[in-house]
Amino acid sequence: MKKLAIWAPFVLFLIFVGVVARGLIQPGDRVVRSALVGKPLPAFTLPAATKGVRGLNTADLATGQPRLLNIFASWCIPCIAEAPVLLELKAKGVAIDAIAIRDTPEDVARFLARNGNPYQRIGSDVTSAVQLALGSSGVPESYVVDGKGMIRYQHVGDIRHEDVPMILDQLEAAR
Amino acid sequence: MIRRWLVLLFMAMLVPGMVQADSNLPPAALANTQLPDAKQEAEAKALMETLRCVVCQGQSIADSNAEMAGDMRALVRGKVAAGEKPDAIRAWFIERYGPWVSYKPEMSAIAAPVWIVPVVVFFIGLLLVRGRFRKRPSGKGEA
Numbered sequence: 001m002k003k004l005a006i007w008a009p010f011v012l013f014l015i016f017v018g019v020v021a022r023g024l025i026q027p028g029d030r031v032v033r034s035a036l037v038g039k040p041l042p043a044f045t046l047p048a049a050t051k052g053v054r055g056l057n058t059a060d061l062a063t064g065q066p067r068l069l070n071i072f073a074s075w076c077i078p079c080i081a082e083a084p085v086l087l088e089l090k091a092k093g094v095a096i097d098a099i100a101i102r103d104t105p106e107d108v109a110r111f112l113a114r115n116g117n118p119y120q121r122i123g124s125d126v127t128s129a130v131q132l133a134l135g136s137s138g139v140p141e142s143y144v145v146d147g148k149g150m151i152r153y154q155h156v157g158d159i160r161h162e163d164v165p166m167i168l169d170q171l172e173a174a175r
Numbered sequence: 176m177i178r179r180w181l182v183l184l185f186m187a188m189l190v191p192g193m194v195q196a197d198s199n200l201p202p203a204a205l206a207n208t209q210l211p212d213a214k215q216e217a218e219a220k221a222l223m224e225t226l227r228c229v230v231c232q233g234q235s236i237a238d239s240n241a242e243m244a245g246d247m248r249a250l251v252r253g254k255v256a257a258g259e260k261p262d263a264i265r266a267w268f269i270e271r272y273g274p275w276v277s278y279k280p281e282m283s284a285i286a287a288p289v290w291i292v293p294v295v296v297f298f299i300g301l302l303l304v305r306g307r308f309r310k311r312p313s314g315k316g317e318a
Contacts, residue, residue, distance in 0.1 A: 032229050035273045075198045102198035102242070127203040128246035135271035137229035137243070 034135030034143075034154045041149045042133040046123025049100040050108040056097055056123030062149030066174035068094055068167070069143040070119070071131060073101045074111035076139040082158035083115035089164060090118040094171060098122045101131055101139055142167075146174040197242050205252035206245030212256075219255040223248055225278040226268060235278060 036042070045057040054060075061067055070086060072079040090096055098119040100108050108122065125131055134143065137156075144153035144167070152174040159167055210216040220237065226247065228239035236244040236251070254264045268276045274283070282290060 030232065032232075032272065035269075035271055073198060102200045102246075104199065107199065126200060127249055128243060129250055132247060132250055133271065137272075 031156050032137035033156065034151070036135045036151050037154050039151060041145060041151060042130075044123075044130045044133060046099060046125055046130060049098075049103060049122040049124035050105040050112070052109075053112075053117075053119070054121045056099065056121045058149060060121055061097060061145045062147065063095075064147040065095060066147060066152070066171045067145050068096045068171065069145050070096055070098045071101060071134070071136050071139055071141045071143075072098055073139045074103050074107035076101075078158040079111075079140045080115055082140050082160075083118070085159050085161055085164065086118035087116050088161070089159075089167065092164075092168065094168070095120060099125050099130055101125050101128055144170045144174050202242070202245040203249035205249040205256075207248075208252075210252055210256055215255050216252075218261050219248075219252045222255070222261040222264060223251055226251070226265070227272075227276050227278060229272060229276065 041058050041061055043058045046055050048055040061069060068089065070082075072082070086096055096118050098121070100122055103124060103126070105124075108124070112119075123130070134151075136154075140158050142155040142159055143151050144155075146152050153170040155163070155167065210219060223237040224235050226236050228234050228236045228241055228244040228247065230241040230243045231239050234241075234244070236247045251264060254267075255261070265277055265279065274281060280286065280289075
């Protein structure tokens with residue numbers, strides 16, 4: 001018994017080394033995910049982000065069919081890379097709405113003219129208040145919202161071409 | 176040759192600035208402006224010091240210069256000014272970002288050992304010390 005006990009500090013030390021080594025080998029996951037996945041969208045009403053588009057409120061997202069809610073900004077560089085992929089999703093019949101973060105009507109209009117407009121509605125969130133209410137921490141992010149207005153999936157970062165089948169699966173699962 | 180490297184180095188230093196793009200809008204009204212009511216401002220400040228900036232992650236929103244931290248401060252001040260209690264505002268953020276967003280330690284199943292272990296270790300230490308100080312049976316005492 002005593003012979004075994006004498007090894008206890010060494011075993012504790014090995015466990016300590018193991019924990020530290022694990023932390024060094026796989027760095028922590030820094031992605032901030034919304035805790036609202038599986039919960040209803042928070043209530044909000046946003047004015048139109050630019051001329052010629054419609055504003056966005058919670059009821060617009062609960063239409064009985066799953067929709068994609070994209071959080072973007074004209075000043076966001078990955079959003080430019082994401083724009084063609086959103087157009088591809090739109091061509092596949094996905095209903096996409098957007099919230100423009102800290103944007104001006106002129107900048108949004110220029111962004112849409114340059115990169116195309118995959119959106120049915122674009123709400124303007126100049127103080128990030130709705131973004132914070134959604135548990136989002138940056139641009140771009142996308143939420144799959146089901147027909148009842150429940151958040152079913154959150155995609156952090158730009159949707160790439162290779163993510164399209166997965167996004168379509170998520171939309172199908174939300175049906 | 177060296178000059179070319181210096182030029183490249185200088186350009187490389189410019190890149191992070193371009194990647195960390197910020198919007199063209201000024202900070203939100205209450206991001207850097209105190210509330211007129213000193214008591215409310217004190218409440219808001221105390222809360223802001225214990226909420227994590229979701230962009231920089233190592234700083235509280237009171238310390239961070241990130242644009243989003245400014246928007247979070249504006250939101251906190253707005254809610255305090257509207258009469259919401261700091262605990263309710265903290266709960267609002269936790270509901271959206273998880274317990275991670277709050278720096279104020281809370282009792283939970285996963286955090287319980289952090290609270291319990293020091294107490295247990297203290298009592299183990301007391302037992303050990305007691306063994307040391309106990310009077311030895313007479314006759315067997317050290318020389």
